[in-house]
Amino acid sequence: MRIELHTPIHAPPQVCFDAARSIDLHQQSLAHTGERAIAGRTSGLIGLGEEVTWRGRHFGVWLRHTAKITAFEPPRHFRDTMTRGAFAVFEHDHFFAPAGDGTAMRDVLEFRSPLGGLGWLVDRLVLRRYLERLLRARNEVVKAAAEAAARA
DSSP states (O other), rough: OOEEOOOOEOHHHHHHHHHHTTTTHHHOOOOOOETTEEEEEEEEEEOOTOOOEEEEEEETTTEEEEEEEEEEEETTEEEEEEEEEOOOEEEEEEEEETTTTEEEEEEEEEOOOHHHHHHHHHHHIIIIIHHHHHHHHHHHHHHHHHHHHHOO
């Protein structure tokens, strides 16, 4: 399953790139889930080859999700890939391109639940909408932080 989001940001690509890879901003954007970085890189800016383990409450259950930065081309692109967690596949690509006086941020999330056909049904009926809502909330925090940094 694929989710693609586009977010215009009035800030330079490098500022947006750094905001998007900030562990602290990620935690802020998902505070409503209680999501916290508990292992690996737990604060600051994550980089190539680094991992972070998140713990958060989703659908009433505490889950862990470990992701590794597997592609890193500042300030244009980075990818976080799940190495341990509840999904069969979870890869999130973050793209940043100059656009007018700012940046076009594009997220591409590829995910797949385990359990074959039942997982496919859950992805279509529940998880796609849920994950898209989480990404939009996260992107609003990234956008606000990047625009505030660009104004400073």
